Amino acid sequence: MTDCYAVFGQPISHSKSPRIHGFFAAQTGQDLSYTAQEVAPEHFTARVGDFFAAGGLGLNCTVPLKELAFDYAQVKTPRAERAKAVNTLKRLPDGAVLGDNTDGGGLVTDLLDNHHLTLAGQRILLLGAGGASRGILAPLLEQCPHSLRIANRTAAKAEQLAAEFADLGAVSGGGFADLAGQCFDLILNATSASLSGQLPPLPAGLLSPGGVCYDLAYGNQPTAFVRWGQAQGAAHSLDGLGMLIEQAAEAFRLWRGIHPDSAPLIALFDHERT
Numbered sequence: 001m002t003d004c005y006a007v008f009g010q011p012i013s014h015s016k017s018p019r020i021h022g023f024f025a026a027q028t029g030q031d032l033s034y035t036a037q038e039v040a041p042e043h044f045t046a047r048v049g050d051f052f053a054a055g056g057l058g059l060n061c062t063v064p065l066k067e068l069a070f071d072y073a074q075v076k077t078p079r080a081e082r083a084k085a086v087n088t089l090k091r092l093p094d095g096a097v098l099g100d101n102t103d104g105g106g107l108v109t110d111l112l113d114n115h116h117l118t119l120a121g122q123r124i125l126l127l128g129a130g131g132a133s134r135g136i137l138a139p140l141l142e143q144c145p146h147s148l149r150i151a152n153r154t155a156a157k158a159e160q161l162a163a164e165f166a167d168l169g170a171v172s173g174g175g176f177a178d179l180a181g182q183c184f185d186l187i188l189n190a191t192s193a194s195l196s197g198q199l200p201p202l203p204a205g206l207l208s209p210g211g212v213c214y215d216l217a218y219g220n221q222p223t224a225f226v227r228w229g230q231a232q233g234a235a236h237s238l239d240g241l242g243m244l245i246e247q248a249a250e251a252f253r254l255w256r257g258i259h260p261d262s263a264p265l266i267a268l269f270d271h272e273r274t
């Protein structure tokens with residue numbers, strides 16, 4: 001029987017994950033199937049149970065299911081425990097289901113390995129204090145930045161999130177207005193605003209000379225935040241295509257024990273949107 005994997009989400013029809021995992025499987029000579037399945041939150045538990053009962057080996061869970069996947073997993077990696085969200089489930093040999101979160105690892109790999117950036121000693125600004133931010137904080141702080149500031153429309157949420165991760169490094173939180181007069185080497189956008197073409201209200205002069213902007217969202221056209229970064233004179237203003245592919249590569253490794261080569265796929269997807 002073919003080894004079965006899938007991504008669950010809602011909506012899911014535009015997911016690139018089946019193509020990404022199909023590419024990795026072909027590249028590494030693995031015989032597996034990977035499908036995208038529309039799953040509403042109220043059906044999540046039953047659908048996951050059915051999937052694994054039918055012999056499925058692993059699942060990706062995306063919006064809005066990552067917290068439910070966290071609750072479902074019987075065993076969790078430390079970074080999933082920290083994120084309180086799971087994007088990858090794996091059935092273990094004893095039948096238990098392991099939950100991991102590869103989002104932050106995917107982001108860090110994209111920044112360090114693909115874009116040859118350094119995070120150690122850098123002043124990082126993270127925009128947004130929702131699920132996307134929560135998922136990447138621990139892997140970012142592990143890289144020992146000089147400081148990490150979380151800014152959010154609802155300032156109290158940023159303060160709360162910073163307090164939750166304070167044991168991992170110099171992290172603080174506040175509103176956008178508090179940013180006036182501050183300067184950062186790397187600005188990451190993890191708000192959902194960019195997807196609808198909107199930008200958080202950011203004061204001028206936030207980006208240091210030679211600084212980098214990175215939008216966790218991606219699209220066929222530059223996102224509003226990528227364009228903002230370009231207008232600020234960023235040395236690089238990047239979107240989340242590389243993170244998407246690297247988080248998938250980490251999930252593939254968890255499932256199959258082989259780390260695929262993401263470079264040809266990033267080049268292919270990049271080429272398709274030019």
Ligand code: ATR
Pocket residue numbers: 127128129130131132133152153154157190191192193198199200201
């Ligand atoms: P996700 O899982 O994508 O992080 P979320 O948990 O709903 O989704 O969080 C969305 C984030 O985008 C939040 O930080 C939200 O700010 P609030 O906490 O103040 O709601 C932020 N956000 C959404 N729309 C925004 C906008 N138009 N301007 C600024 N921030 C916005």
